[in-house]
Amino acid sequence: MKEHLPASRTGKPPIYLDYNATTPVLDPVRRAIEESLDDFGNPSSTHAFGRRARERIASNRAEVALLLGCRPEEIVFTSGGSESNNLALTGVARRKGPGHIITCAGEHPAVLEVCAFLERGGWRVTRLAIDGRGHVDPAAVAEAIRADTILISVMHANNETGTVQPIAAIAHVARERGVLFHTDAAQSIGKIPAKVDELGVDLLSLAGHKLYAPKGCGALYVRTGVVIEPLIHGAGHEGGRRAGTEAVHQIAALGAACRMARTEGATDRLRTLRDRLHALLEQAIAGLTLNGHPIERLPNTLNVNFPGVDGGELLERARCVAASTGSACHSGETRLSPVLASMGVPPLLGCGAVRLSLGRPTTTEEIDDAAAALLRAHSELTR
Numbered sequence: 001m002k003e004h005l006p007a008s009r010t011g012k013p014p015i016y017l018d019y020n021a022t023t024p025v026l027d028p029v030r031r032a033i034e035e036s037l038d039d040f041g042n043p044s045s046t047h048a049f050g051r052r053a054r055e056r057i058a059s060n061r062a063e064v065a066l067l068l069g070c071r072p073e074e075i076v077f078t079s080g081g082s083e084s085n086n087l088a089l090t091g092v093a094r095r096k097g098p099g100h101i102i103t104c105a106g107e108h109p110a111v112l113e114v115c116a117f118l119e120r121g122g123w124r125v126t127r128l129a130i131d132g133r134g135h136v137d138p139a140a141v142a143e144a145i146r147a148d149t150i151l152i153s154v155m156h157a158n159n160e161t162g163t164v165q166p167i168a169a170i171a172h173v174a175r176e177r178g179v180l181f182h183t184d185a186a187q188s189i190g191k192i193p194a195k196v197d198e199l200g201v202d203l204l205s206l207a208g209h210k211l212y213a214p215k216g217c218g219a220l221y222v223r224t225g226v227v228i229e230p231l232i233h234g235a236g237h238e239g240g241r242r243a244g245t246e247a248v249h250q251i252a253a254l255g256a257a258c259r260m261a262r263t264e265g266a267t268d269r270l271r272t273l274r275d276r277l278h279a280l281l282e283q284a285i286a287g288l289t290l291n292g293h294p295i296e297r298l299p300n301t302l303n304v305n306f307p308g309v310d311g312g313e314l315l316e317r318a319r320c321v322a323a324s325t326g327s328a329c330h331s332g333e334t335r336l337s338p339v340l341a342s343m344g345v346p347p348l349l350g351c352g353a354v355r356l357s358l359g360r361p362t363t364t365e366e367i368d369d370a371a372a373a374l375l376r377a378h379s380e381l382t383r
Helices: 027-036 048-068 081-096 109-120 138-144 167-177 248-263 267-284 311-317 338-342 364-382
Strands: 002-004 075-078 100-104 124-128 149-153 180-184 203-207 218-222 301-305 321-325 327-330 333-336 353-357
Touching: 027 248, 048 075, 048 203, 048 248, 075 081, 075 248, 081 109, 081 149, 081 180, 081 203, 081 218, 100 109, 109 124, 124 138, 138 167, 149 167, 167 180, 267 301, 267 364, 311 321, 311 353, 311 364, 321 364, 333 338
Parallel strands: 100 124, 100 149, 149 180, 180 203
Antiparallel strands: 002 321, 075 218, 203 218, 301 353, 321 353, 327 333
């Protein structure tokens, strides 16, 4: 995805509709960070200062566990989604030795690039196709499993289109065949339910900056009984799974963000706003098409193809809107994002792809103003 920065609206702040890229740090999280800075002791120390830091880590580990519906000891704190994915995939691969891994073509680079790295080291990787709505077929997963398959990794929800994968169905297949199953849930956590037992996963990655915590904090859920090889070796932090003195303020931020996601649901409001934006655009632009599943999709995500224009040029004209495009169109050549290309979106159509993703601070006024700006820009480019 290519991001486009906004210019200020006259008398109004610019409209941020790129929450799938990253989120602002909200006040409850800021307060949690500030409060945690007083607990500066090393959590491994046995004195009072260390004990206070250790207790703060424990309370926030419990918050993450409550959101996911798991045990606190099944949570490993990391620096974010990419590290969590790396720890899950390489942790399983190195523990089990060279074997076969299954993933899908629509995954985030934080999974696909890890698979490519492992492939160079002797592991075999199957990348399953996704359909025109971005779904991977559980039956295709079952067919791809071999005697030497050690891991399946399929994301919970796609960062570009918002399509939600049939994770529980895939988990059922994995469990029947005795294969570990990992899901990258960076985009879904805080937007839709993601209880690990309901999903049926063995490993799950989350990223703090996708749910209103700062960049640099994340976690990996590791089901009890699953053993992974650490990426970072040293002292026995995080149950021996991730060495390094814990960043108490980042952990406090992630815990606060997870508590907010658990207690202050915004799903229905975001879906209503997203559908309002879609309707405003669709009513005014003939030929506007949706990328992703129309129903099984994140409530905050709208990825549409604006006909007859380049998405980048559209956002350059709609300067008050911060969003991302799904292609790069230069010198007559269109390069779709790997996700849209894997879905079979025609290059000429996908050239106009724009992802508009909403967040907790998004207002109805912003939706109406964004729609007006995008419609005006499209009209200017097509007349």
